[in-house]
């Protein structure tokens with residue numbers, strides 16, 4: 334984990350209100366894995382109120398070397414500031430932080446489930462699983478078509494299932510229905526989205542009597558990202574307290590909801 338200034342290489346609205354910012358990658362970020370995150374600080378200060386956690390959404394090789402991207406909806410002061418960064422601007426970041434996804438070795442069929450902007454860390458995960466020759470099926474859900482990551486930007490090997498609550502794209506409804514259908518197919522499942530989605534996925538798996546591992550990447554509000562402020566505390570049903578920033582953000586859903 335390190336603090337660094339990263340230079341913006343590209344800023345683009347990818348779909349709906351969702352924006353991608355690409356930055357030049359420092360050497361130490363080469364050790365990051367899908368699901369880890371960075372704290373970004375708007376402006377020139379370390380003001381924790383202006384810090385926001387972002388998963389790394391993708392990595393690529395740019396003309397000047399390795400780059401990483403963050404994907405976000407423009408919803409407040411910090412994300413508005415970030416969306417207005419342009420090529421050559423600098424952004425202060427700390428990371429990589431947290432515990433990322435842990436795909437099992439020697440398993441093949443991977444099910445990825447994303448709700449809304451929760452798709453961000455799943456894109457890099459899909460890229461890396463496909464590169465390893467694994468089978469990837471991705472279920473993406475949103476309220477409307479405008480919240481769905483464009484299929485054309487996914488690796489062609491990914492099987493995509495889309496759900497929208499208003500029926501504007503794909504199946505009408507939520508991600509739980511295709512998750513229930515596909516759970517018997519997969520060897521391991523990964524999810525990122527709002528908390529009610531995690532609980533719903535856990536219940537589907539429990540009611541189906543499935544013991545397939547389901548790793549969820551929690552999206553908590555994080556003020557420090559470093560285990561200091563406790564703004565990201567979660568309380569597993571069986572007791573105790575866990576910090577999303579340092580114990581997670583990846584948790585097995587059974588560790589939280591069972």
Ligand code: FES
Nearest residue numbers: 558560562563578
């Ligand atoms: S964000 Fe401060 S303890 Fe987790």
